[in-house]
Amino acid sequence: MTEKLNPADAEPTPTPVVAQPDAVEPAAEAPEAAEAAAVVPADAEPMPAPAMAPADAVLVPLEQLAPAIAAASVSRRAFLGFGLAVAGGVVGAGVLAQYFPVFASAGDEVAPIVPNYNPATKAWTFVVDSASCIGCGLCVVACKEENHVPEPAEYARTWIERHVTTTDGQLYIDSPEAGINGFPKDSTAPGAAGKAVKSSYFQPRLCMQCAEPPCVGVCPVSATYQTEDGIVLVDARRCIGCGYCVTSCPYGARYLTPAGEDTPSDTPGVADKCTWCYHRINKGQKPACVEICPVKSRQFGDANDPADPIAAIVKATNPAPFHPEWGTKPRVLYLGPALEEA
Amino acid sequence: MQAATRPMTIAGRRIPTLREMGAWLVSEVHRTPRGLKIWYALLGVFLAVGGVAALISVPPGWEVMGTSPKFEWGLLIVAYVFFAIITSGLCLSASLGTVFGLERFLPFEKRHAVLALISLITAFLVIALELHYPIRMVFGAMLTPAPTSPMWWMGVFYGTYLVVLIIEVWTLFTNHPVIHKYACTSCAIVAVFAPTTLGAVFGVLAAKPFWYGIFTPIQMVCTALTAGLAILGIVFWAVDRFRLANHGTAKPIAMPSIRLLMAIALVIVSALLIRQMVDALASPQPGMREAAIALISGPLAIQFWGVRVVIGLVVPALLLAMPMTRTPWGLLGTSVTMLVGVFMDRLNFVEAGQIYPRTTQAGTVSYPYAAYTPSPVELGILLFALAFFALAYTLAERYLKMGEGDSHIFWPWPWIKPHHDHEHDGEDDHDHKADGAQVDPLKRLASATPAQEVAL
Incomplete structure (x- = not known):
């Protein structure tokens, strides 16, 4: 096997020249015949392929053959050179990037959005009491106003569900217009009309700010990320709008923004979600939905702050996460019937 | 035709002047058979209609798709997956000839490669129209890599795939046997990795129980092979x-x-389909059983039983089994029905995965099932993709030399001697030099050992 010629080395062997004597005879009908040969006639007679090949050889006179072979070998060398250049360029750029950081990487420390805000000291805690919620929908209104959430009901960062159990034991869930206008007397869920209600409750929903968020893991361009204080955010200028995070969220907390006047960012068609009003909480304010809730069924605070009552609330009421078995370590804590049903 | 000055050449081939090119185009139009002209016209109409749809879909955020937060992935994701797995399937079946030495397919090696390249380009076209910011994706994937994301890996593998395929096609038409050898082997490897990661894109989503699991990538590779074979069946016809x-x-x-x-x-x-359905029906996981029921007796029942099972599996099986349909036309029927079945399989998979959301999605309760109807724009883009694929292949078949592909046989594992090695030792390396001196594949087949015959 070692004696066998390397095909690459064998390139300039005079094999094509052998074909030359055959090619001398039909040389008179040069260009037209060659052009015709370049086309595979769809309705031609059955003809063995080799018959077309000598006509092809006519195109290349002997004196032009040597440069052609040389060009062919150079192209391979050029190809390898090009590959090496590209590889070298990538490696070089990687090394240079270490010394001259042009682009921020996911591992870089994020500059604080607000001066004097130290996310490392925060233990943001969100408690939702499904027993006390009255389904007024003010939280949905406040969220849409505060965060420029698109008007149509299918785009909601936070919403309210009504869970109705009828006397025949069936459970019906409805959320007309995401609860923004409150709820009619009877459930709008298909099949619920006319049935006697045994029990019902309202369940406010929002992003769970999971400790192990699947949406962050699946993003192909690292556009969605988790801050040091545990809030999952989206960089609207990096998002490509693939919708992968939307499908990955078991809590249905995400959507892609439509184009229009009322969008949360200047680039439409990107993923959007509840941020627990990150722009407010890092200034010491409460999220808009918490602020507006008339019955205090949404409670929010920093458990690390001794002056904040949230730690005492958690200690006294012992709320629990919603569907922890889905494995994402959700961080919104619920109280009341929502937990019992889950 | 005596030119006054010495004509410009590239690698010994003369570059025609503009005038010659125009004359060639005119004569080519005259020479094109009528049937082909009608075919071009039909594809042209499809491309025009689909092109309008494609343009409408370009501005990000325009709500022109049938998708919504409750049903985020629709027909375009299906179309992308369909063309992407056709690419892999073609390479998998092409590797039978080039990597595993099955000589029967060698005369069609160029078609495999060219079709795979066209199909991958089509897939990229579709996904670029589906994504709202495809250019951001290119830069984002390179500058902020996300190795935890299967979609990022899919991009890596399909990007590599495109490069390797371009090299393979280039070497096939320019006679670079050594580079070709490595390109072919790389292609066969990437052809397994790429649909596997494509399957993983769905398979890692615990939020969608019907998609989740180890079998999704396996199923993706197997349907890839089926789709590749179906395309080859149409091409052979x-x-x-x-x-x-x-x-x-x-x-x-x-x-x-x-x-x-x-x-x-x-x-x-x-x-695999039976396993998937039985597993889903027996699953205690919420969302899994409901998805299977949606397919078996729910809103997806017609496309499951009618198209996936009957047209996609039963009809091709019958066409394969019956002696009277063992003809080229029978093969065409088998291939087309199989391809329709694969497409419907992908559509069913994507739809069933999202049809029963576990919870309210961004404020929308979907009961009993989430609804999705493809919009005219989505259908138009699918039409555009199919017409592009068909037109590109027709042009390739007409203007590229597809018929000299049997000279590139090689054995990629030098430490294991192939059966026919002693017969073709040294011969293979010369075959590609003798331009046009084709060895009759029938003769080659005759020289195959009985073991290889059985394998075929």
């Missing part, structure tokens, strides 16, 4: 019907082989 290059070997050699491979693929895909 076309080669035989229109007497394209190497048509002499299509009927006696390629068609029986591909029929056998199709039968194997149908059995595997059917077994």
